[in-house]
Amino acid sequence: MPSDRLKKLIDCLHDNHDAGCDCAAAYKEFECLAEQAVRGVDIHELLPRVALHLDLCSDCREEFEALVSILGEDNEHRVNE
Numbered sequence: 001m002p003s004d005r006l007k008k009l010i011d012c013l014h015d016n017h018d019a020g021c022d023c024a025a026a027y028k029e030f031e032c033l034a035e036q037a038v039r040g041v042d043i044h045e046l047l048p049r050v051a052l053h054l055d056l057c058s059d060c061r062e063e064f065e066a067l068v069s070i071l072g073e074d075n076e077h078r079v080n081e
């Protein structure tokens with residue numbers, strides 16, 4: 001029923017400042033999280049909410065994976081020098 005969907009939406013809005021369902025909030029953590037991911041840290045342990053959001057949101061996942069690959073290339077470059 002629509003009321004169920006509405007409730008979910010409201011829950012999502014309520015948790016906006018610290019929940020994984022908000023793209024803007026997840027995006028803020030991307031840079032830090034990508035740096036850790038490049039080092040092989042499990043982002044699910046580091047920031048479960050953001051990691052969960054990445055699992056659910058393909059837009060954010062694409063952004064994040066692009067960032068990880070950019071940072072990864074950067075790291076390789078530095079190691080080679």
Ligand SMILES: [Zn+2]
Nearest residue numbers: 022023057060
């Ligand atoms: Zn998102």
